[in-house]
Structure formats: structure tokens, C-alpha cells
């Protein structure tokens with residue numbers, strides 16, 4: 001499978017240059033995967049669906065957003081894929097935060113070769129978030145339960161940043177836990193890739209009792 005063969009799962013019209021960037025990212029990803037764990041080995045075969053298309057579906061939800069930040073980016077999902085898809089937008093910026101030194105080195109290499117819109121921060125989310133200007137969208141996939149994600153992104157979300165969080169089947173319990181401490185507007189987008197999974201779209205987040 002290649003970038004071209006999953007183009008129907010990608011948002012909008014994806015240019016030839018962007019498809020080439022995605023192909024370059026795959027080559028780099030497979031090369032580095034031989035030395036470090038970038039995703040669970042069992043999912044590498046489904047690179048284009050489980051990782052690229054799963055990440056790319058976010059851009060279809062927020063096509064006009066230009067400044068994104070991705071928490072715990074790992075091997076680049078979803079942040080690096082968003083950054084590649086934004087490559088031709090002059091004003092695009094995607095901040096990727098990853099504390100693992102080797103994964104952050106991979107992300108720096110990918111930025112240099114495939115994704116000029118990406119900015120890689122090798123550090124802990126708690127320390128890096130206050131150093132980044134408020135993004136329009138914050139994302140996270142497979143990082144932490146929803147209550148912890150909201151706490152990590154709270155400095156931005158309380159100021160109006162919209163969150164797009166990938167979540168699997170157990171998300172209803174996590175939402176119920178969040179509602180004990182937070183109020184927010186919610187849209188649940190069914191995943192285009194994984195049956196039963198969702199993209200939780202949270203806006204207007206405020207802590208309960210904060211007035």
C-alpha cells in the first residue's frame with residue numbers, strides 16, 4: 001500500500017508533492033523502526049490505515065485550523081501526519097511534544113525531510129505546554145485517560161483551544177469521570193478508520209465551580 005492507494009481516506013485533494021512527503025515519511029519510519037519502537041510492532045503492517053489515515057482524519061474535521069499541537073507524538077501520530085498534510089500552507093505550524101529522546105530524534109529527522117510546518121519539542125508536556133503559543137487545536141492519541149488529557153491541555157483549553165482526542169471503545173466511562181470536574185461542549189465523531197472508536201471534539205472547557 002502507498003500514499004496514492006489510500007488517497008480516498010485522506011482529506012480533500014492531496015497534492016502530488018504531499019503524497020511524496022508521505023511516502024518519504026514511510027521510508028524513514030520503516031528505517032528507524034528497525035532500531036527503535038515507534039508503534040506497536042503488530043500494527044506496522046497496517047501503517048497506511050492504522051496510522052496515516054487514522055491521523056489524517058483530523059484534518060477533515062478541522063480543515064481551516066493552521067496551528068495545531070500534539071501531545072505525546074511518539075512516532076508522529078497524529079501530529080507529524082497533520083504537519084505533512086499542512087506542508088503547502090505557508091502559515092501552518094504543528095507543535096509536537098515527545099519526552100522520549102530517541103523518538104524525538106526521529107521526529108526531528110522527519111521534520112527536516114518531510115514536514116517544514118512541524119516543530120519538535122523534546123521534553124515533558126507539563127514543562128513544554130507553557131512555552132508554546134496557544135494553538136487552535138490540541139490533539140493526543142494513545143497518551144492517557146481523558147481526565148489526564150484535559151489536565152495536561154488545560155492551560156490552552158481554558159483559553160479556548162479546541163481538543164480532538166482519539167479514543168477507543170471505553171471512552172464513555174472516561175467522559176463520565178471528566179464531567180465530575182469539567183464542563184465542556186462535546187461532538188463525538190465516529191472514527192473513519194476503526195469501528196467503535198471516536199474522535200472526541202471538545203470546546204468551551206471550564207472547570208466546574210470556576211464561575
Ligand SMILES: C[S@@+](CC[C@H](N)C(=O)[O-])C[C@H]1O[C@@H](n2cnc3c(N)ncnc32)[C@H](O)[C@@H]1O
Pocket residue numbers: 038039071072073074075076077078097098099100103123124125126140141142143
Ligand atoms: C503510547 S505512545 C502513543 C504515541 C502516538 N501518539 C501514537 O498514537 O502512536 C505515548 C507517547 O507519549 C509519550 N509521553 C508520555 N508521557 C509524556 C509526557 N508527560 N510528556 C511528553 N511525552 C510523553 C511517550 O514517550 C510515548 O511516545
